[in-house]
Amino acid sequence: MRNVYIIGVGMTRFAKHLDRSIKDLAGEAVTDALKDADIGKKDLEGAWFANSTWGFFEGQDQVRGHTALASMGIHEIPVTNVESACSGGSQAVHGAWLGVASGAYECVMAVGAEKLYNEDKTRSFKALAAGTDVENIRPMHEAWFQRLREAGIEIPLDERDENNSARGPMMDIYAYMVRWHMKTYGTTQRQLAVVTSKNHWHGSLNPKAQFQKEMSVEEVLAARPVLYPLTVPMCAPLGDGAAAAVLCSDSFLKRLKSPRPVKVLASAYGSGAPGFIDKSDKYIAARLSGKAYNMAGVGPEDIDVVEVHDAACFAEIKLSDALGFCKLGEGGPFAESGATTLGGKIPINVSGGLISRGHPLGATGVAQLHELVTQLRGEAGKRQVEGARIGMAENGGGTIYFEEASMAIHILERMPRRSSARKPKVLGHSSTGNETC
Amino acid sequence: MRNVYIIGVGMTRFAKHLDRSIKDLAGEAVTDALKDADIGKKDLEGAWFANSTWGFFEGQDQVRGHTALASMGIHEIPVTNVESACSGGSQAVHGAWLGVASGAYECVMAVGAEKLYNEDKTRSFKALAAGTDVENIRPMHEAWFQRLREAGIEIPLDERDENNSARGPMMDIYAYMVRWHMKTYGTTQRQLAVVTSKNHWHGSLNPKAQFQKEMSVEEVLAARPVLYPLTVPMCAPLGDGAAAAVLCSDSFLKRLKSPRPVKVLASAYGSGAPGFIDKSDKYIAARLSGKAYNMAGVGPEDIDVVEVHDAACFAEIKLSDALGFCKLGEGGPFAESGATTLGGKIPINVSGGLISRGHPLGATGVAQLHELVTQLRGEAGKRQVEGARIGMAENGGGTIYFEEASMAIHILERMPRRSSARKPKVLGHSSTGNETC
Numbered sequence: 001m002r003n004v005y006i007i008g009v010g011m012t013r014f015a016k017h018l019d020r021s022i023k024d025l026a027g028e029a030v031t032d033a034l035k036d037a038d039i040g041k042k043d044l045e046g047a048w049f050a051n052s053t054w055g056f057f058e059g060q061d062q063v064r065g066h067t068a069l070a071s072m073g074i075h076e077i078p079v080t081n082v083e084s085a086c087s088g089g090s091q092a093v094h095g096a097w098l099g100v101a102s103g104a105y106e107c108v109m110a111v112g113a114e115k116l117y118n119e120d121k122t123r124s125f126k127a128l129a130a131g132t133d134v135e136n137i138r139p140m141h142e143a144w145f146q147r148l149r150e151a152g153i154e155i156p157l158d159e160r161d162e163n164n165s166a167r168g169p170m171m172d173i174y175a176y177m178v179r180w181h182m183k184t185y186g187t188t189q190r191q192l193a194v195v196t197s198k199n200h201w202h203g204s205l206n207p208k209a210q211f212q213k214e215m216s217v218e219e220v221l222a223a224r225p226v227l228y229p230l231t232v233p234m235c236a237p238l239g240d241g242a243a244a245a246v247l248c249s250d251s252f253l254k255r256l257k258s259p260r261p262v263k264v265l266a267s268a269y270g271s272g273a274p275g276f277i278d279k280s281d282k283y284i285a286a287r288l289s290g291k292a293y294n295m296a297g298v299g300p301e302d303i304d305v306v307e308v309h310d311a312a313c314f315a316e317i318k319l320s321d322a323l324g325f326c327k328l329g330e331g332g333p334f335a336e337s338g339a340t341t342l343g344g345k346i347p348i349n350v351s352g353g354l355i356s357r358g359h360p361l362g363a364t365g366v367a368q369l370h371e372l373v374t375q376l377r378g379e380a381g382k383r384q385v386e387g388a389r390i391g392m393a394e395n396g397g398g399t400i401y402f403e404e405a406s407m408a409i410h411i412l413e414r415m416p417r418r419s420s421a422r423k424p425k426v427l428g429h430s431s432t433g434n435e436t437c
Numbered sequence: 438m439r440n441v442y443i444i445g446v447g448m449t450r451f452a453k454h455l456d457r458s459i460k461d462l463a464g465e466a467v468t469d470a471l472k473d474a475d476i477g478k479k480d481l482e483g484a485w486f487a488n489s490t491w492g493f494f495e496g497q498d499q500v501r502g503h504t505a506l507a508s509m510g511i512h513e514i515p516v517t518n519v520e521s522a523c524s525g526g527s528q529a530v531h532g533a534w535l536g537v538a539s540g541a542y543e544c545v546m547a548v549g550a551e552k553l554y555n556e557d558k559t560r561s562f563k564a565l566a567a568g569t570d571v572e573n574i575r576p577m578h579e580a581w582f583q584r585l586r587e588a589g590i591e592i593p594l595d596e597r598d599e600n601n602s603a604r605g606p607m608m609d610i611y612a613y614m615v616r617w618h619m620k621t622y623g624t625t626q627r628q629l630a631v632v633t634s635k636n637h638w639h640g641s642l643n644p645k646a647q648f649q650k651e652m653s654v655e656e657v658l659a660a661r662p663v664l665y666p667l668t669v670p671m672c673a674p675l676g677d678g679a680a681a682a683v684l685c686s687d688s689f690l691k692r693l694k695s696p697r698p699v700k701v702l703a704s705a706y707g708s709g710a711p712g713f714i715d716k717s718d719k720y721i722a723a724r725l726s727g728k729a730y731n732m733a734g735v736g737p738e739d740i741d742v743v744e745v746h747d748a749a750c751f752a753e754i755k756l757s758d759a760l761g762f763c764k765l766g767e768g769g770p771f772a773e774s775g776a777t778t779l780g781g782k783i784p785i786n787v788s789g790g791l792i793s794r795g796h797p798l799g800a801t802g803v804a805q806l807h808e809l810v811t812q813l814r815g816e817a818g819k820r821q822v823e824g825a826r827i828g829m830a831e832n833g834g835g836t837i838y839f840e841e842a843s844m845a846i847h848i849l850e851r852m853p854r855r856s857s858a859r860k861p862k863v864l865g866h867s868s869t870g871n872e873t874c
Contacts, residue, residue, distance in 0.1 A: 001540040046706075052499050055492055060571045062489045062522040063835040066708055066842040067570040076724070078706035079843060080528055083518050085499040091517055095532060102539035103438040104704075133504040134497045267541075269483075269515035271503055287513070398500040405503040406516060 001101045003250050005261035006412065008037025009370040011243035014210040014358030016117045022054055022064075023071040025242035026113035029363075030072055033109065033244035038256065044246075045105040046078045048095040050088035050112040050362035053127040057115065068113060085131030086311060087397025088112060089243065089365025090269065090408030096247045097267040106252040112367070113242035114360035124238045129169045131361075131398035131405070137169070138162050140401065144176045147276045147402070153179050159227060167226055171235055173399060174312035175227040182229070184278075185329030187317060189229040193220040195313040195335045196234045196355060202342060203352025205383035208367075210239045210358030234313040236359035243366035245373070262373045265296035265390070266411040272403040280329070285322035285394055288409045292392070293324075296411040300324030303411075304388040305375045306346060307368035309396040310353040316340070319394060320348070342383055350375065350383045361397075368393035369410060376414035389414055438538045440687050442698035443849065445474025446807040448680035451647040451795030453554045459491055459501075460508040462679035463550035466800075467509055470546065470681035475693065481683075482542040483515045485532040487525035487549040487799035490564040494552065505550065522568030523748060524834025525549060526680065526802025527706065527845030533684045534704040543689040549804070550679035551797035561675045566606045568798075568835035568842070574606070575599050577838065581613045584713045584839070590616050596664060604663055608672055610836055611749035612664040619666070621715075622766030624754060626666040630657040632750040632772045633671045633792060639779060640789025642820035645804075647676045647795030671750040673796035680803035682810070699810045702733035702827070703848040709840040717766070722759035722831060725846045729829070730761075733848040737761030740848075741825040742812045743783060744805035746833040747790040753777070756831060757785070779820055787812065787820045798834075805830035806847060813851035826851050 010032025012025050026049075034041065049065025060067065065079040082091045089112030096110040118124045132140065141162040145155050161172060181187045197217045203209035215233055223231040253259055268291040270284060277283045293299055300323060308323070310316045317331030325346050326334035334340065340348040351357045351371040354364060372391035374380045391412045398405030447469025449462050463486075471478065486502025497504065502516040519528045526549035533547040555561045569577065578599040582592050598609060618624045634654045640646035652670055660668040690696055705728040707721060714720045730736055737760060745760070747753045754768030762783050763771035771777065777785040788794045788808040791801060809828035811817045828849050835842030 055498065055567060058571070059567055061492065061498070062520050062525075062567045063569065063837065063842045066521075066835065066837055067573075069708075070570070070711070070837050075710050076708050076721075078531070079521075079708050080532065080706075081520050083499050083520075084503075084516075088499075094515070095517060095535070098532070098535040098539045098541055101541065102535045104535055104538065130492060130496055130499045132500065133507070134495070136504075269517075271506075271513050271516050273512050274507070284513075398503065400500065400503055400507050405500045 002103055004097050004100045004247055004264040005253055006245050006264060006369065006373050007248050007253065007256065007259050007261050008033045008039070008246035009244065009373045010036055011208055011367050011370045012241045013208045014239050014241035014360055017115065017240040022051065022113050022115055023068050025240065026068045026111055027072045029113065029242035029244040030109065030111060033246050037246040038258065039107065039246065041074050043107050044074065044077055044109055046099050046108040047074070048080045048082055048092035048110045050082050050092040051114055052083045052085060052088055052361040053114060053116060056127045056130070057118070065111065083362065084406045085398030086309065086359065086361050087365055087395045087406050087408055088362040089367070090395040090410065093245065093365060093369060093410065094267050094269045094408055097264055100247050100249050107246065107248040109244055109246050110366055111242065111244045112363035112365060114362040115240040116360050117238040117240050121238065125167065125169065132169070133400045144173065148176060148180060151180055151183060153183055170311060170399065171226050171230060174314055175230050178229055178314045181314070181318065187332040189221065190217065191317065191332035191336055192229060192234055192313050193217045195316050196220045198335070198341050199310065199313065199349050199353040199356045200233065202350050202383060203356025206352050206357055209352040209356055210237055211352065211356045230312055234355065236311045236354035239358040239360050241358060241360040241363045243363045243370050245366055245369050260377050261415045262376050263413045263415050264410065265298065265413050266292040266409065268292040268295060269408045271406050272401055274401045276402045280318060280322040283322045284403050284407050285319050288407055289323045292409040292411050298390060298411065302390050303346060303392045305350060305372065305385040305391040306348045307351060307371050307393040308348055308353070309394055310349060310355050311359060313355055316348055316353070323392070323394065342385065347385050350385060365395040365408060368395055369412070372412050376412060439540055441534050441537045441684055441701040442690055443682050443701060443806065443810050444685050444690065444693065444696050444698050445470045445476070445683035446681065446810045447473055448645055448804050448807045449678045450645050451676050451678035451797055454552065454677040459488065459550050459552055460505050462677060463505045463548055464509045466550065466679035466681040467546065467548060470683050474683040475695065476544070476683065478511050480544050481511065481514055481546050483536050483545040484511070485517045485519055485529035485547045487519050487529040487802070488551055489520045489522060489525055489798045490551060490553055493564045493567070494555070502548070520799065521843045522835030523746065523796065523798050524802055524832045524843050524845055525799040526804070527832040527847065530682060530802060530806060530847065531704050531706045531845055534701055537684050537686050544683065544685040546681055546683050547803055548679065548681045549800035549802060551799040552677040553797050554675040554677050558675065562604065562606065568607070570837045581610065585613060585617060588617055588620060590620055607748060607836065608663050608667060611751055612667050615666055615751045618751070618755065624769040626658065627654065628754065628769035628773050629666060629671055629750050630654045632753050633657045635772070635778050636747065636750065636786050636790040636793045637670065639787050639820060640793025643789050643794055646789040646793055647674055648789065648793045667749055671792065673748045673791035676795040676797050678795060678797040678800045680800045680807050682803055682806050697814050698852045699813050700850045700852050701847065702735065702850050703729040703846065705729040705732060706845045708843050709838055711838045713839045717755060717759040720759045721840050721844050722756055725844055726760045729846040729848050735827060735848065739827050740783060740829045742787060742809065742822040742828040743785045744788060744808050744830040745785055746831055747786060747792050748796060750792055753785055753790070760829070760831065779822065784822050787822060802832040802845060805832055806849070809849050813849060
């Protein structure tokens with residue numbers, strides 16, 4: 001496989017962009033990414049475009065990327081329209097990566113753009129429902145109730161709402177997951193608030209973030225409940241935005257005058273398994289990160305900065321062990337220790353994560369790589385992770401069974417590489433990774 | 438780039454499958470393709486899934502491939518959901534091809550599945566409208582009227598219906614195109630009927646075709662008009678179906694006991710340009726086929742069997758010169774000469790094409806490759822093209838300007854290759870291809 005580099009990134013601020021169209025948002029992200037790469041539209045040989053809800057809200061699907069890119073004067077190149085609920089952006093990056101790695105294309109773009117916010121929030125929540133097997137939403141919930149019952153956790157009838165008209169359909173599932181984790185590993189609501197407060201602080205340092213305001217642990221705990229133990233600031237907001245990344249080959253890189261490339265060490269993409277996963281090291285994020293670590297020839301101890309898919313803050317706790325950064329079940333205390341805070345051992349979601357930077361579905365996976373590239377280039381300003389050399393992004397999307405329908409993990413490395421050799425490959429992370437920290 | 442082979446294909450009959458779901462149709466196609474390849478589900482390392490209207494009709498989008506494949510017990514592997522109006526199936530194949538060519542995957546699948554037929558046909562037509570830039574449908578039509586006016590062709594007011602409530606929105610555009618072609622090159626309505634009658638005869642020989650009934654030229658001409666000069670049988674029907682293809686690498690191929698592989702010589706994918714194309718050799722199909730011929734190291738004279746995107750029969754006439762099989766503007770007389778009929782010089786749409794085999798959007802591009810693989814293996818029965826060695830498929834999708842929003846061209850070759858060497862590469866087809874026949 002050929003080497004692949006990210007040479008340019010761009011994104012809009014994530015926000016409620018009531019007066020802007022998808023074309024307009026995507027246009028800003030693409031223009032910024034091309035400028036960042038110091039290339040022109042004519043240099044692009046292909047594009048992958050991620051969006052999930054344009055059809056639902058405005059009837060535009062089938063040729064979404066074609067219409068958005070044509071509105072910017074980008075024509076003729078192959079455009080692949082992808083979607084995968086919250087992980088569509090990473091699907092676009094994975095496609096673009098295959099395009100360059102294969103030798104078929106020298107310079108391509110991955111774009112994600114979404115307008116999810118609607119003044120009638122029930123419309124937004126309805127749009128989110130398509131991130132699952134829509135004819136089996138009730139059986140999926142019933143399976144959860146049954147599995148929790150076996151673990152001694154009963155979900156009261158008034159907390160069962162698989163139609164999810166008043167809150168995002170995924171937040172119920174997250175709440176069920178947390179209750180199981182609390183009972184099994186002793187995770188506390190306060191730990192959830194610690195993660196949330198941390199990410200809101202991180203977001204306050206990011207000019208692209210939807211929320212740029214600090215929140216204390218007490219404020220998070222006192223906020224309006226969604227479904228116990230989740231409160232509103234613990235959940236990703238509805239919002240709009242776009243992000244873009246330019247990927248290229250070695251030969252294209254050589255044509256650039258002053259490139260600031262970041263190397264893609266791994267692009268691992270996969271889907272969920274059907275059974276209930278009671279051990280994080282069997283969870284999709286552990287399986288995929290094992291694959292990604294092997295592709296990259298690095299281990300969890302080599303990662304300097306991480307973006308994870310905290311659609312609810314709990315995900316960060318679950319992922320901390322699944323990705324190999326702490327021991328099984330210890331994601332809560334690990335966050336409480338400050339290890340995942342900017343300045344800590346392994347800063348997670350320095351961008352603010354989904355709960356503070358925002359989460360316009362199709363754009364999120366690309367925005368995660370925007371953050372990593374910015375960090376690895378040392379251009380992250382107040383939120384810079386000192387000396388960051390290798391970064392990881394995890395992006396999940398939808399749910400069919402108990403775990404995510406799809407997930408992608410990318411590992412990036414700054415260029416030029418430091419003179420110190422990389423540490424030896426960590427083998428077998430997928431089965432032992434939780435013991436590596 | 439690594440070699441890529443198609444080792445298995447499967448498809449449902451294309452038809453009005455009122456009582457069957459997308460999951461069920463996709464399940465039949467996938468099961469047949471795996472059986473045809475003589476491999477199991479566990480051998481698949483990835484899948485690309487094309488569909489355009491599941492969300493419109495049933496609210497299932499975002500994770501379409503994940504839910505469809507999960508219903509068949511296919512889990513964990515990366516699934517990329519793609520769509521590109523009528524060419525989504527080829528987008529899936531192109532993605533799968535990149536996956537194997539890159540070295541990331543050894544064995545993957547491309548699947549297309551669609552349920553387009555609705556008893557309320559206006560619903561089906563509305564679904565099709567999303568194959569264009571939905572907020573610019575009227576300006577696109579106005580641009581056509583203006584361009585035709587410049588050519589001395591006036592579209593009467595009662596033939597302008599950009600809302601397309603009573604017929605497919607693309608058929609108006611096709612009718613405008615034909616009128617220009619008739620005036621410019623002397624193409625006749627009878628030639629359209631000849632193509633249509635031929636494809637209905639071909640369809641009568643194909644047990645997977647939606648229509649399996651011959652129609653005479655006179656019957657086609659006497660049928661109900663859609664918009665002059667098109668009559669109903671000249672246009673692809675609304676229908677449902679699914680198709681699947683298994684793609685693999687050299688190393689995977691070696692693991693199989695009795696493979697019947699077909700080699701992918703070229704996978705070229707692209708988008709339309711904005712201007713009106715008045716010369717077929719500048720048309721997207723000429724640009725892309727030039728690229729495909731160069732990738733494959735063959736020229737139009739090497740092609741033995743062709744599947745093209747005849748959403749309206751006229752497309753076949755236009756494509757005959759754009760792909761280099763006859764001189765500029767002579768597609769009509771070329772069809773009339775019998776050259777494109779089974780048994781002729783270069784048989785086109787031996788499957789029956791879109792107008793007879795059927796056209797369930799996302800499935801069509803994969804079904805075209807199903808036909809080519811069947812032909813190149815010599816397994817096409819009554820419609821076998823004698824000694825077929827190299828086949829080409831052209832699949833277009835949607836429209837934003839004057840030409841297709843997207844298009845893919847694949848060239849396949851039967852294995853093992855005959856001892857005779859391939860003819861030398863045809864260079865510069867994209868500018869001179871129309872003179873090659």
